[in-house]
Amino acid sequence: MTSRLRAYSMLIALLAIWAYFAWRTSGLFLNPVNLANLLKQMSVTGVLAVGMLFVIVARQIDLSVGSLVGLAGGIAAMTQGWGLLPSLLAAIAIGIVAGALQGVLIAYLNIPSFIVTLGGLLTWRGVILYLSKGETVPVRLPVFRMLGVALMTRGTGIVLAAIAIAALVWLTLRRNHARRRHGLPVSGTAARIVVPSLLIALFIYVMNKQGGVPLPVIVLLVVAIAGSVLTQQTTFGRYLYAIGSNPDAARLSGIDARRHILLAFALLGGLVGIASLLHTGRVGSASPDAGTLMELDAIAACVIGGTSLMGGRGKVSSALLGALVMASLDNGMSLLSVENATQYIIKGMVLVAAVGFDMAGRRQ
């Protein structure tokens, strides 16, 4: 119950922020073109936040994410000569390998994740500076470029929406069927279908008004759904929560904590690879300092979404809401031409205040 209340209070805060910006920009903020922009900006942070959630839920942290975005994006840009697919896979592979390497050091050699990934933050940045000789590499392959900026055609958007709604109906009916089979009460079927369907339709409508759904947003949605299923409906996700919440209890329940922590870091690495492709594609080039401070955005998104750094608590959907809050502040304040200095101060205060409210709410 309390977690649901929390989710709603987050949503209300987000709507308040949107209302404020809409008012101050005379509606410009809610213009479909701007909303699409906002979501494109958010997609990189969002993918990183989903990965970061796995790690934080298991009571770990990863500070190397920003540098790894720089490294993976740089590698992808430099390997464009091998063709599109090898270059994209190279970025994801380097992310998985780097993540797994850090995971091994953390899980099997018992070096605290803060230290290992602080080392990673320096090391990966050094590696890309060395490999690129400090130079920015432009993106030449058109499809790579499109990853960060392309819009889906309107028709594709509608088809995707139809598929999503159909899947929603099917899943809800299957759930009801399973609940009946196990003698559990079934209720709220209509609300479970209608509300999300309307949101999907509204989303596609707004995006289509400005030309179509941006491809990176689709990537983010796919990552988010996969991450949500992974955390809520697989043993892997369940065990990450258990490990983060009470490591001893997890061990006594027969859970191999080391393997799961290693996997969480490898998974985050893979998502860093994907995020680096979106980022590089959007910017149009891979500069050696790309991704700087992105780890902090990802951590902030998780934390604003109610994820506990003590482990065991946090959800993909809430982390994305957190990312959306941060992206909305960025976007809205830029529209209002708020000075850079002020932007930093406001974002810092929002981060601390969000957690402060969370803690106060928990004490009640």
Add this chain to the structure above:
Amino acid sequence: MPLIALRAISKRFPGVLALDRVSLDVDAGEIHALVGENGAGKSTLMNVLGGVHPDGTFDGEIVVDGTPRRFHNVRASENAGIAVVHQELSLIPELSIAENIFLGREPRRFGLIDTEQIYSRAQRVLDDLQLTLESHTPVQFLGIGQQHLVEIAKALVREARILVLDEPTAALTDAEGEHLFRILRRLRDGGAAIVYISHKLGEVFSLADRITVLRDGRAVSTDATSALDPQTVIARMVGREVAEIFPASQRTPGDVVFEARNVTVEDPNVRGKLLVDDVGFSVRRGEVVGVAGLVGAGRSELMMALFGAHPGRKRGEFLVDGVCVAIGSPSDAIAAGIGFVTEDRKRFGLMLDQTVVTNLTLAALKRMSGEEEIAAAERSVGELRIKTSSVFTIAGTLSGGNQQKVVLAKWLLTNPKVLLLDEPTRGIDVGAKQEIYAQIARLASEGLAIVLVSSELPEVLGLSDRVLVLHEGRLTGEFARGDASAEAVMACATGAAR
């Protein structure tokens, strides 16, 4: 043929032989009690059985149903039908009851967790155990006793035929304990083999079919319960006849040192719920006042409030030597001459990874210079006969009894007028308990005023000059030493008499 047999199990830790060729048979349809002082090797034996100490780290053989088995991890032991309910709960607070019950054993459909099956099967197990719990409830909202019963449910879902319970009633109320016993008897009658580890001989005698006594890592004896009596078992546990456990009191209390009036404490989480409701009492110089009551009666909350450490809102007046003092925080309390030996020494009492000296002088540091610190610590170690190789030993490496003495000594260094003791002998062995009892008697005879909270009624009755009884936050009885019988105190504690 026994359902499970341990054959000559030996387990060595650095410097200690924790188990020395221990053999144990448990039959199907038997409750087999394992008793012994702390450090006798009960937990080690259980960890061997549960796969926590993997095969190869100990000598000897585990035979299940006539087949020798090797457990390389917890899961291997579970697969052999063994479920261990540890004293420290292995539940995940954020997960629901059902998710906890199936943790590590999730049924899956198409690779995903079959949520519906988890909830319906968990609910069936809960109903089967006659627990009025919802399988959706997160475990963190359950009382500690209910959490223990969820642990049992977790074992049942694993279809364990061999159930090992370590001190399961330590945190249960009497009613919950009775419920647990009914469940255990039913499981036994259904053919399960149950290993029951407990300090409480009363329940061991009412529950067990056979009793094995462990002492210093050896199995001293195994006998049918009907052939034993508690005195014999205690004698075997400690390896000596227990003469008089509680030192006789020849104290004459002096003037009133501390008085609390109309103390009321509100639950910090539930507005308006009173944990302590209008309680008042006083303590004299050289007097031990015992506070009895069941779990949840508000004893610890009262102590926390007297010490200014309770997070909930509170009202009440406090007088030290007849002068009204405001106690809003522990530092106020210490300044007023109150010391507080807390209930959970590992959580509230000690910094386990710090040295003995750091721990000893923590509360009194402001009054000492650098050289005094070491000297005072060494004096304390000598005075309380704390067994430690030096004052620079890490506190967490001491035995439970010696850790408890460190906490006691820490508060004595603050030169208190009043000492509050909350469960001062919880989780320490019989020998160490007696030493703590002797220290309490000595301190009182030296003029210290002591308030003693304990769940063990004999302890309260044996040590106190006066006994107060709490029931649901209210003071329901007060007895002088001579008048306090176990029956009369229990009547007040259960609310049966007012």
